[in-house]
Amino acid sequence: MWMQRELTLEPRLRGFHLVTREIVSALPELERLSIGLLHLLLLHTSASLTLNENASPDVRADFEAWFDQAVPERSTIWTHTIEGPDDMPAHIKSALLGASLTLPVRQGRLALGTWQGIYLCEHRDRGGRRALIATAWGE
Amino acid sequence: MWMQRELTLEPRLRGFHLVTREIVSALPELERLSIGLLHLLLLHTSASLTLNENASPDVRADFEAWFDQAVPERSTIWTHTIEGPDDMPAHIKSALLGASLTLPVRQGRLALGTWQGIYLCEHRDRGGRRALIATAWGE
Amino acid sequence: MWMQRELTLEPRLRGFHLVTREIVSALPELERLSIGLLHLLLLHTSASLTLNENASPDVRADFEAWFDQAVPERSTIWTHTIEGPDDMPAHIKSALLGASLTLPVRQGRLALGTWQGIYLCEHRDRGGRRALIATAWGE
Numbered sequence: 001m002w003m004q005r006e007l008t009l010e011p012r013l014r015g016f017h018l019v020t021r022e023i024v025s026a027l028p029e030l031e032r033l034s035i036g037l038l039h040l041l042l043l044h045t046s047a048s049l050t051l052n053e054n055a056s057p058d059v060r061a062d063f064e065a066w067f068d069q070a071v072p073e074r075s076t077i078w079t080h081t082i083e084g085p086d087d088m089p090a091h092i093k094s095a096l097l098g099a100s101l102t103l104p105v106r107q108g109r110l111a112l113g114t115w116q117g118i119y120l121c122e123h124r125d126r127g128g129r130r131a132l133i134a135t136a137w138g139e
Numbered sequence: 140m141w142m143q144r145e146l147t148l149e150p151r152l153r154g155f156h157l158v159t160r161e162i163v164s165a166l167p168e169l170e171r172l173s174i175g176l177l178h179l180l181l182l183h184t185s186a187s188l189t190l191n192e193n194a195s196p197d198v199r200a201d202f203e204a205w206f207d208q209a210v211p212e213r214s215t216i217w218t219h220t221i222e223g224p225d226d227m228p229a230h231i232k233s234a235l236l237g238a239s240l241t242l243p244v245r246q247g248r249l250a251l252g253t254w255q256g257i258y259l260c261e262h263r264d265r266g267g268r269r270a271l272i273a274t275a276w277g278e
Numbered sequence: 279m280w281m282q283r284e285l286t287l288e289p290r291l292r293g294f295h296l297v298t299r300e301i302v303s304a305l306p307e308l309e310r311l312s313i314g315l316l317h318l319l320l321l322h323t324s325a326s327l328t329l330n331e332n333a334s335p336d337v338r339a340d341f342e343a344w345f346d347q348a349v350p351e352r353s354t355i356w357t358h359t360i361e362g363p364d365d366m367p368a369h370i371k372s373a374l375l376g377a378s379l380t381l382p383v384r385q386g387r388l389a390l391g392t393w394q395g396i397y398l399c400e401h402r403d404r405g406g407r408r409a410l411i412a413t414a415w416g417e
Contacts, residue, residue, distance in 0.1 A: 043391030045331045050234045058219035065216040077343040080336035095328045113182030189373045192323045197358035204355040252321030
């Protein structure tokens with residue numbers, strides 16, 4: 001079985017956001033897979049997807065704090081500043097975290113760890129709606 | 140052909156560890172694939188999987204040194220400190236390196252470069268046993 | 279349908295390079311997939327693959343600047359210096375960005391975002407030709 005569909009995620013503030021529920025509820029076909037995989041590709045270069053702790057909002061705030069410090073807007077190294085001070089750091093953060101995820105599906109559900117959730121990492125001040133392509137396959 | 144199974148890796152000290160042999164020996168089904176892929180997802184948010192040099196232990200020690208310096212335990216930015224000083228840095232390191240790998244299988248064996256090995260990156264002081272889901276598919 | 283082939287990318291200077299066209303033109307079989315995926319694994323531990331902005335060369339120069347600053351050659355933390363000052367930083371950069379990509383295929387073409395391109399990230403001063411294994415599958 002193969003399924004491929006484009007999804008759009010709601011606009012979110014700059015920061016790290018749990019989107020597991022939003023993504024899974026848009027993909028009812030996952031229930032038809034006993035063994036398979038789900039691949040997600042965010043179609044952007046200034047946002048990213050990652051897996052991390054799905055419980056404490058503190059963790060997500062600390063992600064934003066660390067990435068802002070590690071890839072600062074105010075830096076003399078940036079030459080690509082024409083799209084705003086948040087643009088070039090957003091590209092670097094997106095590459096560090098990655099724009100795609102591949103996740104196992106088991107008995108019709110994503111097989112994640114108890115504490116794992118999917119983060120949409122919004123690195124722009126005004127990123128707007130974010131599109132992704134979801135592809136699921138298996139048996 | 141599809142195969143999906145949960146594996147448990149032996150507990151390891153904080154640091155970067157070669158686990159190629161431990162993983163491959165737990166997956167004899169790979170021998171039945173002439174062309175395919177193996178997907179590994181670590182079911183944790185404070186450890187990670189990556190590919191890197193499989194020869195010199197110095198390289199793995201330098202990984203630990205760089206990541207500890209880049210994501211320090213002693214920092215005023217952390218607010219999520221309730222699970223210990225090694226917890227929040229572990230989450231960041233896990234996201235930077237990633238919790239999953241997808242690897243090609245050719246003629247029944249992982250098709251890696253000569254110098255590539257699978258690292259389990261243990262970011263906690265006492266991470267204990269680590270579980271992962273292995274999914275292989277192909278023909 | 280399954281396809282698996284080893285490709286060799288032309289040698290490139292240290293830095294970040296757009297290679298989408300070079301890769302796609304080496305894989306005419308993609309045209310036979312209506313829905314599928316392409317997996318790429320670079321067979322090296324001192325170079326990497328990532329997706330990012332495919333337009334401005336400034337962006338790619340800023341990638342090089344940020345990674346050189348974040349993972350400096352001159353640092354007292356390195357013990358693995360036998361292969362040259364650019365070697366150990368190259369291993370770290372490769373792990374941060376990752377050696378593989380999985381990309382959706384739709385109607386015979388890579389389904390990337392408008393601004394997304396595949397970067398070969400060459401972290402060595404003289405990396406030479408870089409080999410990768412391309413695996414495509416789908417229907």
